[in-house]
Structure formats: structure tokens, C-alpha cells
Amino acid sequence: MTDDYEHFEAVVVGAGPGGAAAAATLAEAGVETLVLERGVDAGSKNVSGGLIYAEESAPYTIDSIFDGFREEAAERPISEYYIHNLAGEKVKTFDLSDIHHHDTEWCDAVLRRQMDSWLAERVHEKCRDTGGGLLTEVRVNGLLREEGEIVGVTCDEIDPITADVIIAADGVNSELARDAGLMDWEEPDEWFQGVKAVVDMDPGAVNDRFGVESDDGVAHLFSGDLFQGVRGGGFLYTNEDSLSIGTVFHLDSLTEEEAEPHELLDSLLTHPLLDQWLDGEYHEREYSAKLVPDSKKAANPSPHQGRLLLVGDAAGQMQAQGPIIKGMNHAVTAGGLAAEAFAEAKSRGNPDSAGDLYEKKLVDEGVMAKLRPQRYRMTRTLSESDLVTKVAGGVLDSAVGRAGVKLFDGAIERAFNSPFLLGMIPDTRTSYVTVPRVVGEVLGERIDAENTIEPPELDDRIGDLTYDVGDPHIELVDNSFAASGAAVAACPVSAKDFGGGCYREETVKTNGSEEKVVSLDTQPCVECGTCAVVADTEWEHPAGGKGVEFKDG
Amino acid sequence: MVSVDPTEHEIAELGPKIKDVEDLDELEEMLELEEGGEDRDPVKTLIEGRIEKLSADDEEPDPSEADLTELTVADIANLVRGIEDVDVLEDILERERDGKERKSAISQIENRIEDLTQDDDGEAAEVEYVPPEEKYPELDHPTSEKRWVEGTVDGDYRDMWVYCETQQGELIDASKEILGKASELMAGYNEEYDEDEAVVAVLIGEDVSELAEEAVAYGADRVVYQEDERLERFRHKPYTEIFCSMCRDSDFEWRDYHEPRYTVFPATNNGRDLSALVQAELDSGLASDCSDLYIDSATISNPAKTGTPGDNKVFERVLHMPRPDFSGFEYSTILCIDKPHRDFHPQGASVIPGTFDLPDPDPEREGEIVEHELELSEEWFHVEVTDYDQLEGGVDLTGNEVVVALGRGIGEDPTKGMELGLELADAFEEADLGLSRGVITASYQFDGHVEDYVAEERQIGESGQVVEPDLYIAAGISGAVQHKVGMDESDTIVAINTDPDADIRGFSDYYIEGDLFEVLPRLTEALKEGEFSRAVAEVSDD
Numbered sequence A: 001m002t003d004d005y006e007h008f009e010a011v012v013v014g015a016g017p018g019g020a021a022a023a024a025t026l027a028e029a030g031v032e033t034l035v036l037e038r039g040v041d042a043g044s045k046n047v048s049g050g051l052i053y054a055e056e057s058a059p060y061t062i063d064s065i066f067d068g069f070r071e072e073a074a075e076r077p078i079s080e081y082y083i084h085n086l087a088g089e090k091v092k093t094f095d096l097s098d099i100h101h102h103d104t105e106w107c108d109a110v111l112r113r114q115m116d117s118w119l120a121e122r123v124h125e126k127c128r129d130t131g132g133g134l135l136t137e138v139r140v141n142g143l144l145r146e147e148g149e150i151v152g153v154t155c156d157e158i159d160p161i162t163a164d165v166i167i168a169a170d171g172v173n174s175e176l177a178r179d180a181g182l183m184d185w186e187e188p189d190e191w192f193q194g195v196k197a198v199v200d201m202d203p204g205a206v207n208d209r210f211g212v213e214s215d216d217g218v219a220h221l222f223s224g225d226l227f228q229g230v231r232g233g234g235f236l237y238t239n240e241d242s243l244s245i246g247t248v249f250h251l252d253s254l255t256e257e258e259a260e261p262h263e264l265l266d267s268l269l270t271h272p273l274l275d276q277w278l279d280g281e282y283h284e285r286e287y288s289a290k291l292v293p294d295s296k297k298a299a300n301p302s303p304h305q306g307r308l309l310l311v312g313d314a315a316g317q318m319q320a321q322g323p324i325i326k327g328m329n330h331a332v333t334a335g336g337l338a339a340e341a342f343a344e345a346k347s348r349g350n351p352d353s354a355g356d357l358y359e360k361k362l363v364d365e366g367v368m369a370k371l372r373p374q375r376y377r378m379t380r381t382l383s384e385s386d387l388v389t390k391v392a393g394g395v396l397d398s399a400v401g402r403a404g405v406k407l408f409d410g411a412i413e414r415a416f417n418s419p420f421l422l423g424m425i426p427d428t429r430t431s432y433v434t435v436p437r438v439v440g441e442v443l444g445e446r447i448d449a450e451n452t453i454e455p456p457e458l459d460d461r462i463g464d465l466t467y468d469v470g471d472p473h474i475e476l477v478d479n480s481f482a483a484s485g486a487a488v489a490a491c492p493v494s495a496k497d498f499g500g501g502c503y504r505e506e507t508v509k510t511n512g513s514e515e516k517v518v519s520l521d522t523q524p525c526v527e528c529g530t531c532a533v534v535a536d537t538e539w540e541h542p543a544g545g546k547g548v549e550f551k552d553g
Numbered sequence B: 001m002v003s004v005d006p007t008e009h010e011i012a013e014l015g016p017k018i019k020d021v022e023d024l025d026e027l028e029e030m031l032e033l034e035e036g037g038e039d040r041d042p043v044k045t046l047i048e049g050r051i052e053k054l055s056a057d058d059e060e061p062d063p064s065e066a067d068l069t070e071l072t073v074a075d076i077a078n079l080v081r082g083i084e085d086v087d088v089l090e091d092i093l094e095r096e097r098d099g100k101e102r103k104s105a106i107s108q109i110e111n112r113i114e115d116l117t118q119d120d121d122g123e124a125a126e127v128e129y130v131p132p133e134e135k136y137p138e139l140d141h142p143t144s145e146k147r148w149v150e151g152t153v154d155g156d157y158r159d160m161w162v163y164c165e166t167q168q169g170e171l172i173d174a175s176k177e178i179l180g181k182a183s184e185l186m187a188g189y190n191e192e193y194d195e196d197e198a199v200v201a202v203l204i205g206e207d208v209s210e211l212a213e214e215a216v217a218y219g220a221d222r223v224v225y226q227e228d229e230r231l232e233r234f235r236h237k238p239y240t241e242i243f244c245s246m247c248r249d250s251d252f253e254w255r256d257y258h259e260p261r262y263t264v265f266p267a268t269n270n271g272r273d274l275s276a277l278v279q280a281e282l283d284s285g286l287a288s289d290c291s292d293l294y295i296d297s298a299t300i301s302n303p304a305k306t307g308t309p310g311d312n313k314v315f316e317r318v319l320h321m322p323r324p325d326f327s328g329f330e331y332s333t334i335l336c337i338d339k340p341h342r343d344f345h346p347q348g349a350s351v352i353p354g355t356f357d358l359p360d361p362d363p364e365r366e367g368e369i370v371e372h373e374l375e376l377s378e379e380w381f382h383v384e385v386t387d388y389d390q391l392e393g394g395v396d397l398t399g400n401e402v403v404v405a406l407g408r409g410i411g412e413d414p415t416k417g418m419e420l421g422l423e424l425a426d427a428f429e430e431a432d433l434g435l436s437r438g439v440i441t442a443s444y445q446f447d448g449h450v451e452d453y454v455a456e457e458r459q460i461g462e463s464g465q466v467v468e469p470d471l472y473i474a475a476g477i478s479g480a481v482q483h484k485v486g487m488d489e490s491d492t493i494v495a496i497n498t499d500p501d502a503d504i505r506g507f508s509d510y511y512i513e514g515d516l517f518e519v520l521p522r523l524t525e526a527l528k529e530g531e532f533s534r535a536v537a538e539v540s541d542d
């Protein structure tokens, strides 16, 4: 039966950095490769904060696979890196350039639409030479199985396709990983939610206000008390003629605090510290959001099953190294290794061993050690317990703790700059909120500025996005507030008392009794994946070419 | 000595370098170096792969001795590509004929021989024409029996014929789109080639003569129609017979040619069905589901078309028919070109609806309308339509003088809100009820008597209907931009909202700050008393 289907040696699902790296490496090895991407264009669905690293220790980097990447697909190189600890109107800034440059060959800011579509053109060319190519506007909707074995993929738009290897590089909320039972979308504490605004800025203004040359850029990170106690932080990266400003929060913390992601972003945008760069001007080009896996908890140590290999976010390979977010680079490495594993397995006449070989390479090349540091696993149980958090928070806030902070000023900056210590940071309020706040309070200086900008309202943000609306792709299974109410706040395009969002809180009166329920309209959905985790839904991606289309990403 | 020491290079650089190494010994040496040095698995695989490839090349069979029965057709194709000696090829050809006698293998070998001999004499001979009946005597080919096969050699062809599909007694949009495009194409054509060819619209059905003028307004120069009550629903047999008879057998004075030059059909369910049958009956080809059309010349070198190998021939007036391949992966442009001893006309296409812009009709346009009266054989109707279903037409809000639209402001008591909205609409002479998307997608529980009104077919806005009534009353609607685009061309907009900062206020003529549960009944009352405008003016806050 499956003999009738079109067959390729390799099918790669998703044309983000992971898929692009895998496909190019496969094609380079002469493997007939078909790439399927659901967006109208590669990158039209993708969001990142925007710093892509090339690590010295990594076996693959994006520019080793794609010649000319930095010149043609990236924005500014990032040579300086600061973190600002905020407490009220006070700020203490640390220079984190050491950790930023540690193991770093280079690091560039990117915008994903531009980057991914550039990569896709090259991928298509390379794959075409092998008899394959890259197809956009095709959504893979599941795995094709024969007698229980994975043999290919099924799609919304075209007939099923069989392949000797299937590389799922379909990003966070990977439907293929879920179908194979390799990842689930259950636990909010395995995810971050990232929200971002791309802000217009004249290149000359970027140079002047950030004190950089035209071919240079800078990264600023923000943590402390400006995010209503939600664990996470903010970032600002310089692009050629725009800024990427955003926030990344632990999803469990976001839902616990019932915080509104767009409001948290606004508290960063309107913070007085940002006035020096925005200078009273604000034109938002695009608002976007996406879930981000936390590799410490989510990275699957054995990300394969039969012919299916997961790479990148699909496998949870997204490393949050303290404030440094490394997802794209690991997706590239994993893509390269998965491709290499298949080519090798095939040349040894045993293509079915590709998965095991891939798993081994992830370990041998040191990728797994970065994604799931031993140190973190050992200290986690203890340091993430509520009691320890409270005690540590209490101590830090006490006179003794504060004196300590003062004494150790330099030591704290050094500690931030240690990759070893960063790998150990527990996911608690202490590290995200209390330490930065106390640092800011005790060591900080006053900011004497007023930030007068007015970020757009949520309905205008939605109105500015481009949608090709299709059938609803998310189904609310349980519309009770208890099961799905968390999404009203957590969905980045919904809010309490806002009728124009995806999730809305409603009161239904029947026979005198009142019940709080939620309703869902997927039209403004930006496909971030949040409600797949925090609400009771049947969650799928929209069909190929449908849904939101990011122009920057 | 090795030219490339793998241990001195990154993996990424090695790929291309290793590909250039031709010497097996050198590769073995490189492999040893790597094993002794960095011992990287991928590098070893690369080198081993290259070694395998080179030794495989070495093992390529000697063509004059190769056992053809062991080789696949693809192998044979590869094998003969490298052979320059015609004698060797003749020998292989003979052995294949004696052996497995695979057609495709034989043609591969023959083609190679042809290539070589042709190069030798420089000038190539014209391909000798053998009628298909003689060339393939074993085939009981239906075309050999057809009356018109031989009739359309060096025939005369003129005009672009457009099949105009109708539904419920109206031209469908796709028909209008194609007429518009056809008229544009033929205008360009007539100018370019200094001709006077026409767009001929074909109408088949019951009472279709009523649509002939409209077809002219959309771009037809002539309309040929046949009507009969038995043609009320599309049936492919009589429709095909009629279409072919019109364009091939009819004796209208102006139709002084064998067949149309071009035929175009909408790629709808019926249009696809008809296009395939008509083009087969006229013994031509069909490019289905096209996404563009243009007329241009084409330079062709295929000897099957030019008649002489090695020659390029320019074909004029070729309809270029681009269509998506493999789900839009690539586009192919289909050309339908005559060959020696057999014409491929009409050049036929079906076009995906929506491909071309819907033109504005020009009521001043003139055209000739003629009736075609083919006797319809009862046999063509032996398939009986026993039942059919009409897909729900939905609610059309566009024609109303007044639209009363409700939004999530009804949330306090959704059923009551609907009732109040309906009552107000009823009080007008010609009014209907519209809704914001916010209501349609809500979890509101409606009572049975209003529930049916809550459907997407009443949605106004970007993803719903666009209305421009004289009066638009928006109650409990915030005025999101996606709603606004569906109604802001209305003459007068009255907004009722509890929130004075609601966006809708910005594009309303009258804004009433108030609770719709109170305001709506008051408006209904005022209307019944004939004092609507005054009532609005009085309570309006703008």
C-alpha cells in the first residue's frame, strides 16, 4: 500500500535552522532530500530573540554549512553584552561580555524571516541537485506507519510521502514528536514563553544611541522587579535598522502570577532605562511570540524512534544558559549531526541505525552535556524547593544578605560570567527576581530619565499582523475556567476584559446558576503554543500557508 | 604523498576537497592518516565513501561484454551514454533484442545511435512519416478510427472559444474572469498578428439566452448558445456533443474554419469534466488547472514537432499555459503544438477560478448572439438525475437598507440581546441582523428561538461580509479594525456602547453612550412612532 507513495531517501520537516542544517548536510552527502515547510515562506512562522551563536566547540555552525551567511542573512554582529539589574528606578549594570564571548567564534543578531528564507533558497538549490527540493505551504500532520513502524509522513496538502529517514525539525510544539510519543505538552515548567517586538530605528540612530559602528552591535539584558515577580527577563538586541526587544518567562511562573505577557513586555518598553535608546520615539513593526523549550528539563536524551530523528526545538534542544539563550545554534548542530548520522548509517548499509548513531553523536560532541548539565540536575531538587527559595530570598533581603551583596559586588559579576555557575542556576524567584532586585537596590544608581513612549494596544498589535485565516486549528476540549482559564492571561494575544483575543472569559447563566467559562477564536492566534500546555485543547498547527505570517520574526 | 592531509582540516572543508581526489591509493593513505590522527567518524565516512565510489567506477562493465540481462534499464542508459562507437552500440542493440527485448532499453540504445550518426553526417535526414496505424499495427488505437484525426492536418483555426459555466441561472465568476482575460488576450493577439479573431462565448443550459448580453458585456464578441429544458443540469454527454458541434460542425457564416484556435474552460468540477471530453473529441490536448495564460511564439527543437532533428523551429501564436506542478513546487508551462502530419488544435486550457481579476462589465459593448440548434438525442440523457442538493446559500446581508449589528455587549444576557436586536431590525422595512465575530465565537448559551441566528453567515467584517447599508446600527461592538472594514462604508453609522473610549466612536456618525439593553428598545419604540432620527439625534452624544 505505501509502495504507491512518492519516496525520498530523506524527508526533513520544517525549514528553521535545524531543518536547513539537516537538509543541506544531507544533500551535501548526496542524499535525496525533500524539505516540507508549512509557512508561505520559510521564516514566516518563526520567532527568536535574535542572537545566533557560532560556538567554537560545536561540530557545525551555520556559516560552516552556508557560505556567506553572516554577510547576507544576518543583522549586526554582537560584540558587547550587558545585564541590567533593576530595582524601582535604580539600576546596576554588569558587563557579561566574558560569558558572551566564552566558547564563541562569533555571534550575530538575526531576524528570522530574512534569515530563514535566505537559508531556504540555498537549501532548495542543494536539495534539487539530489532530486529533491524544498516545498513551502505544506503542513505535515502526522507520521505514516506501516505495521507499527514509522515509514513516512502524511500532509494536509499532498499525498503521504515515504522516506528512509524522517528528520523532524518542526520546532517547538512538534506534532511529529508528539505523534511518536517522544515529547509531551503537559508540564508548564518545561517551557518558557518568549514575546517580542521589532522596533523601527534608523541605522544612524542605532549607531548613535548605542555607541556602535555601523557594522557592530550590542545586547542588553534586563532582570529585577519590573516583571511583577514573574521569573524571567528581558532583552534588547540591535539589528541593522531596528531593535528586537522582548521578554522570556518561565511558563509555570507566568501562569501562577496570571500575568499578561503583553503587559510585561510593555513594562520593559516603558522602563525609564530604555529612554536613552528610544528617545521618546516608538514605532513597532511587529509583535510576535513563541514557546521556548527549556533543555534542562525538556531535552530528550534519546530523540529518535525508528526512522524518525528529532532535531532542535522539536527535541527540546534549547539551552538557557543563564540569560543567554541558545536554541538556533544547537538546532544547527543537531541538524548537522542527524544528517551525518544518516549518511554514515546508509554508507554502512544499515540506515536504520541512524537514530542510535545520532544519539551517540549528541553525547560525543558534547551537545547533551550543554543541554542537560549534570550540575543542574544535582542541585535542582534542593534549590527549587519552596522552602529554600523563601529562606534564600529572606536572607538576601535581610541586612546580612544585603551587606553580602555589597561586599561581593565584583564577585557577583564574575559569578554571572561563569558558565559553570550559570549551568547551576535554579529556576526560582531567588535567581530571577530577588538577586537582581537586591543587586539593583543595593548597588544600583538612579536612572534620571522619563520614558514617554506608548506601545500599541493589544488590538492594534493584532490588527498590524498579517493573517490568512483558515479553519480553526485549536479545539477547546474543556471550556471550563478551571481547565482552560489560564490561557486568557497567558495567551500573548488575549487578555482579561479584552474581547478581541483568542481566549475570552465569559459568564454563562443557566437557571439561576452562574458558571465561568472560556471561549476561543483562533483568528488572532500567533501560534505560540502556550495554550497547548496551559489549557485543555487539541492543538495543531494551521494548514500550509494559513494562519499568521511574520514579516520579521 | 597526499595532497590533502585530513587531520589538518575541518570536516566542512574536507567534503569538497575529498571529492577532487581521484587516486585510490592516496585516499587509502588519507584514511590511515585520519585513523592515526583525529579519527573522526564523519571524516572516515567521507573518505570511505569516496573510495567506494571510485572503485565502483573502476568496476564499470566493459560495454562490449556486459551481460545486459543483469543490467536495469537505467544501467543501460548510463552505459550507452559513454559509448562513442556505433558498432559497439549496434552490437548491444542486437543483444538486447535477442535477450530481454525491453522497449525502453532499446529506445535508449537507438537514440544514442541516432545521436552519433547524426553528428557524423552533419546534416540530418528528415524524420520519415509513418502514420500511427502503420507504425503501431498491434495497437487498436481509437484515434485511428476517428473521423477527424486526419481532417485536422494543416487545418484552419481561428478565435478563442470560452465555455461559460452557469449556476442557478447565472454566469459564475470564473466564466466572467475568463471572458475578461480572453478579450484582453485576443485584443493583443489581433494587434500583434494583424488579425481579426474573436472571443466566442459558449452558453449551454436552460434559458441561457438571457445571459448572452451579459457574456458580451464581460468580453465576448460572439455568443453561441443552445438551450433546452433537459439541459437544466450539467450532463457531460449532451454538453460535450453540443460544444463540439458548435465549434466544429456548425455552419455559421463567420465560422469559416475547422476548429477553434484556442478553447478555455473554467477548472470547476463541471468545467474540468467537459474540457477533458471536448478536447479528446477534437483530438487535441488539454492543460488543466492553469494559473495564467498568454500568447507568444515558442522556439522548439524537439524533432517530433519540427520534423527535422537538430533544427529549431519558431512556432507562432502559441497559447502558453502555466500550471502548478507537484502541489505548487514548480510551475510548468504547457504548450500544445502541431506536429507534422497531425495538428494539435484547439490549444485548450482549463483555468483555476479566481486566477484572473473579475472584470467590470461594460454594458455598451457590442457582440453577435446566435442560437445553435443541434438535435439532442434521447440517448444522451440516459443518465437520469434523480436527486440533487443545493449547498446552503447563506444569508446575504449586502442588499439591506439597514443592518442592525450586535457585539459582545450582549454578553450580560445574550438571548435578550438578540431579541432586542431582532425587534429593532423588524421595525424597519428592509433590515437584517448582523453580528461581530466576537459573538459568533463566544460560549454564550442562546435559547432555541434565537440560536439559529448566531452563525458565521451573519458575520460582518474582514472574514465575513462587507456591507454598505444606508444605516448601520452597531450595538455593543468595540470597532476592531477587522470589523470596521466590513461596515465603515455605510452611509450612516450609529454606535451604542457603554464605553466612551471604544474605537467605534471614532468612525460613527452618532454615538450613544448607554446600555444596549436600554437603548435598543427605545429605538424600536421611536421607530414605530416614526421618530427614529429624532430619537437618535436626541440621545446621541456626538
Ligand SMILES: Cc1cc2nc3c(=O)[nH]c(=O)nc-3n(C[C@H](O)[C@H](O)[C@H](O)COP(=O)(O)OP(=O)(O)OC[C@H]3O[C@@H](n4cnc5c(N)ncnc54)[C@H](O)[C@@H]3O)c2cc1C
Pocket: A013, A014, A015, A016, A017, A018, A019, A036, A037, A038, A039, A042, A043, A045, A046, A047, A048, A049, A050, A051, A052, A053, A138, A139, A140, A141, A169, A170, A171, A172, A174, A175, A193, A194, A195, A196, A246, A247, A248, A289, A290, A291, A292, A311, A312, A313, A314, A317, A318, A325, A326, A327, A328, A329, A331, A541
Ligand atoms: C522570544 C524568543 C527569543 C529567542 N532568542 C533566541 C536567541 O537569542 N538565540 C537563539 O539561539 N535562540 C533563541 N530562541 C530560540 C530559537 O528561536 C529556537 O530554539 C530555534 O528557532 C529552534 O530552531 P528549529 O529549527 O528547531 O525550529 P524552528 O526555528 O521553530 O523551525 C521549525 C520550522 O518547522 C516548521 N513546521 C512546524 N511544524 C510543521 C509541520 N507540521 N509541517 C511543516 N512544517 C512545520 C515551522 O514553520 C518552522 O519553519 C528564542 C526564541 C524565542 C521565542
Ligand SMILES: Cc1cc2nc3c(=O)[nH]c(=O)nc-3n(C[C@H](O)[C@H](O)[C@H](O)COP(=O)(O)OP(=O)(O)OC[C@H]3O[C@@H](n4cnc5c(N)ncnc54)[C@H](O)[C@@H]3O)c2cc1C
Pocket: A462, A467, A469, A498, A499, A500, A501, A523, A524, A525, B406, B407, B408, B409, B410, B412, B435, B436, B437, B438, B439, B459, B460, B461, B462, B463, B464, B465, B475, B476, B477, B478, B479, B480, B481, B482, B483, B486, B496, B497, B498, B499, B502, B514, B515, B516, B517
Ligand atoms: C484575522 C482576523 C479576522 C477577523 N475578522 C473579523 C470579522 O470579520 N468580523 C468581526 O466582527 N471581527 C473579526 N475579527 C475579530 C475582531 O478583532 C474583534 O475581536 C471582534 O470584532 C470583537 O467583537 P466585539 O466588538 O463584539 O467584542 P468586544 O471587542 O469585546 O467589544 C464589546 C463592546 O461592547 C461594549 N459593551 C459591553 N457591554 C455593553 C452594553 N451593555 N451595552 C452597550 N455596549 C456594551 C464594550 O464597551 C465593548 O466596546 C477578526 C480578528 C482577526 C484577528
Ligand code: SF4
Pocket: A474, A487, A490, A491, A492, A493, A494, A502, A503, A522, A524, A525, A526, A527, A528, A529, A530, A531, A532
Ligand atoms: S491561542 Fe494558543 S497558540 Fe494561539 S497565540 Fe494564544 S496561546 Fe498562543
